[in-house]
Amino acid sequence: xxxxxxxxxxxxxxxxxxxxxxxxxxxxxxxxxxxxxxxxxxxxxxxxxxxxxxxxxxxxxxxxxxxxxxxxxxxxxxxxxxxxxxxxxxxxxxxxxxxxxxxxxxxxxxxxxxxxxxxxxxxxxxxxxxxxxxxxxxxxxxxxxxxxxxxxxxxxxxxxxxxxxxxxxxxxxxxxxxxxxxxxxxxxxxxxxxxxxxxxxxxxxxxxxxxxxxxxxxxxxxxxxxxxxxxxxxxxxxxxxxxxxxxxxxxxxxxxxxxxxxxxxxxxxxxxxxxxxxxxxxxxxxxxxxxxxxxxxxxxxxxxxxxxxxxxxxxxxxxxxxxxxxxxxxxxxxxxxxxxxxxxxxxxxxxxxxxxxxxxxxxxxxxxxxxxxxxxxxxxxxxxxxxxxxxxxxxxxxxxxxxxxxxxxxxxxxxxxxxxxxxxxxxxxxxxxxxxxxxxxxxxxxxxxxxxxxxxxxxxxxx
Numbered sequence: 001x002x003x004x005x006x007x008x009x010x011x012x013x014x015x016x017x018x019x020x021x022x023x024x025x026x027x028x029x030x031x032x033x034x035x036x037x038x039x040x041x042x043x044x045x046x047x048x049x050x051x052x053x054x055x056x057x058x059x060x061x062x063x064x065x066x067x068x069x070x071x072x073x074x075x076x077x078x079x080x081x082x083x084x085x086x087x088x089x090x091x092x093x094x095x096x097x098x099x100x101x102x103x104x105x106x107x108x109x110x111x112x113x114x115x116x117x118x119x120x121x122x123x124x125x126x127x128x129x130x131x132x133x134x135x136x137x138x139x140x141x142x143x144x145x146x147x148x149x150x151x152x153x154x155x156x157x158x159x160x161x162x163x164x165x166x167x168x169x170x171x172x173x174x175x176x177x178x179x180x181x182x183x184x185x186x187x188x189x190x191x192x193x194x195x196x197x198x199x200x201x202x203x204x205x206x207x208x209x210x211x212x213x214x215x216x217x218x219x220x221x222x223x224x225x226x227x228x229x230x231x232x233x234x235x236x237x238x239x240x241x242x243x244x245x246x247x248x249x250x251x252x253x254x255x256x257x258x259x260x261x262x263x264x265x266x267x268x269x270x271x272x273x274x275x276x277x278x279x280x281x282x283x284x285x286x287x288x289x290x291x292x293x294x295x296x297x298x299x300x301x302x303x304x305x306x307x308x309x310x311x312x313x314x315x316x317x318x319x320x321x322x323x324x325x326x327x328x329x330x331x332x333x334x335x336x337x338x339x340x341x342x343x344x345x346x347x348x349x350x351x352x353x354x355x356x357x358x359x360x361x362x363x364x365x366x367x368x369x370x371x372x373x374x375x376x377x378x379x380x381x382x383x384x385x386x387x388x389x390x391x392x393x394x395x396x397x398x399x400x401x402x403x404x405x406x407x408x409x410x411x412x413x414x415x416x417x418x419x420x421x422x423x424x425x426x427x428x429x430x431x432x433x434x435x436x437x438x439x440x441x442x443x444x445x446x447x448x449x450x451x452x453x454x455x456x457x458x459x460x461x462x463x
Contacts, residue, residue: 003154004122006448009038012461013444015046016059016410019375019399019428024048024056029406029447031463036156038406038447055413057442057455058426060378060398062407063355064385065121065129067228067267067297067339069165070150071110071143072134073117073353074344075101078109086346091306094346095202098167101345102138110146117343118150120353122157123438123452125409127445129158130228130265130389132165132197135183137175148192157445161389163195163228171211172204180215187223195389196220197228200242210245217249226262226390232271235307235321241271247286247294256291263293263390267339270307273321284332295388296334298323299341300365301351301358326366326376335395337385338362338377355381356435363433374429398428406447412455414440 014026023045030041046056075081081104084097110133121129133143144164151160164187170180187193198216200209213229220227232241243266250256250264275283287294303322328334338358342348351357359377363369368377378398387395392405400408413424416437425431425440443450449460 003118003157004450004452006156006445007451007454007457007460008462009447010406010444010449010460011463013059013410014459014461015048015056016459017056017426018043018059019397025059027059027400027408031447036446040400040402040404040406042402043400057410057412058431059400060409060411060428060431061382061400061404062127062409062443062445063125063381064389064391065126065131065340065353065355066295066337066385066389067265067299067341068117068121068129068131068353069342069345070114070117070131070133070147071105071139072098072101072342072345072347074113075346076344076349077116078113080104080109084346086349089305094306097346099138102134105139105142107142107146110143111149114146114150117353118154118158118160120343122154122443122445123441123450124354124356125441125443126353126355127158127407127443128161128386128389128391130161130163130195132163132228134165134167135186136166136168136179137182138168140182141186144186144190144193148190151192156448157450159391161194161391162190162192163197163226164190164193165197165199166212166216167199167202169203169208169212170198170215171208172202184219187219187225193225195226195228196223197230199230201231201233206240209242213242213246214249217246217253217255220262221253221255221258224259224262226265228265229267231266231269233268233307234271235274235319236271237274239271241275243269243272243283247283247290247292250292250294251286251290256293261390263295263388265295265297265388267297267341268299268303268307269296269323270303270321272323280328280332284334287334294335296323296325296328296336297339297388298325298336299339300361302341302348304365305348305350322365324366325362325380326368326373329376335384335388336380337388338380339385354435354438355385356431359432360435371427371429374432377432378428406444408444410442410444411436412440412442414455416440
């Protein structure tokens with residue numbers, strides 16, 4: 001499956017709507033010599049008649065996956081894994097079934113399912129992603145090799161940031177040392193790896209989990225990578241949250257001074273929903289006072305499906321938990337975002353790869369129905385997500401700006417019902433509350449438009 005066909009480089013997109021403006025605008029793009037990446041050089045008023053405003057597409061920043069598993073995507077859609085469909089829907093079953101599925105992973109298989117994920121994502125408007133691929137004694141380097149191929153093949157349409165991921169223990173079990181050796185070898189041999197990811201909670205003891213954290217931080221510093229933890233994925237008040245150890249080790253190992261441009265991501269963290277307000281204030285204080293480049297990523301579709309308290313007997317008491325991302329941002333000035341995590345596997349059998357679906361779900365999950373909440377949720381799958389994985393320094397509002405990169409989406413007023421009726425989306429809130437179909441989106445990546453849905457090419461000027 002080839003990447004989408006892209007146009008020539010665009011120098012101007014004319015007659016678009018921007019958030020918070022009653023006028024239409026032209027977006028002008030310049031390219032530095034020798035660089036494929038464009039920059040918005042100016043945004044100027046569009047010379048048009050008054051009725052053009054209603055027909056003009058809404059231009060917003062492109063979408064980003066800050067946390068998604070490439071190698072485990074759409075396992076449920078591949079016939080050879082039909083015997084591993086969920087039966088109980090529990091976390092332990094998901095771990096067990098995924099372990100069994102991995103025994104059948106092959107390079108062509110991972111490549112095919114990875115292409116499915118990329119096609120779904122890129123057509124939605126995703127132009128950057130942090131993609132996790134596992135390296136361990138079961139799959140060896142199979143998933144990583146497939147990710148390297150996809151990173152190169154799809155580079156014009158999407159920046160794929162590869163996260164070399166330890167899903168299995170690296171300090172527990174009979175294979176811990178081998179898993180650790182394989183990952184360290186990959187970090188040294190593959191320049192395409194951007195991130196080291198681990199899962200401390202799969203270790204057999206709290207002490208081994210802390211060893212996992214210490215090893216991951218020191219290895220990321222050694223190989224100059226971002227580090228990304230799947231952390232505190234439980235709702236057990238008796239379990240010590242490992243975030244305190246992560247922050248302690250980052251400070252002790254002088255992460256900020258030793259790794260000036262690399263970031264730290266903490267994913268899931270459902271246990272933190274049980275913390276007191278004072279504990280949240282302490283987390284914020286430790287991060288800000290030590291200038292730690294820490295971001296949190298809530299993963300609602302997985303968290304709400306998987307994370308449940310242990311030991312409950314009543315079906316009416318099955319509480320769920322996921323990070324309250326808007327509150328973290330507004331009340332504690334923490335850097336936080338939301339991500340898809342998994343699609344089409346035992347960890348998350350529901351949902352799509354479209355980040356706007358996730359933003360829409362967030363309206364209900366976070367009881368965030370106001371228009372400014374919609375803008376924040378869009379940022380969380382767009383500008384904030386991109387900044388959190390280290391690809392941008394601008395996590396501000398979902399408004400295109402001079403100096404910004406040339407990755408964005410145009411939301412058109414198109415009939416996607418087949419009834420000859422179209423309904424426009426003229427604001428960020430309308431896009432988040434009820435995301436339009438992919439056929440209503442024109443996606444611009446590095447200043448080039450996906451030709452499949454680009455629409456009227458007279459609004460574009462090309463080199």
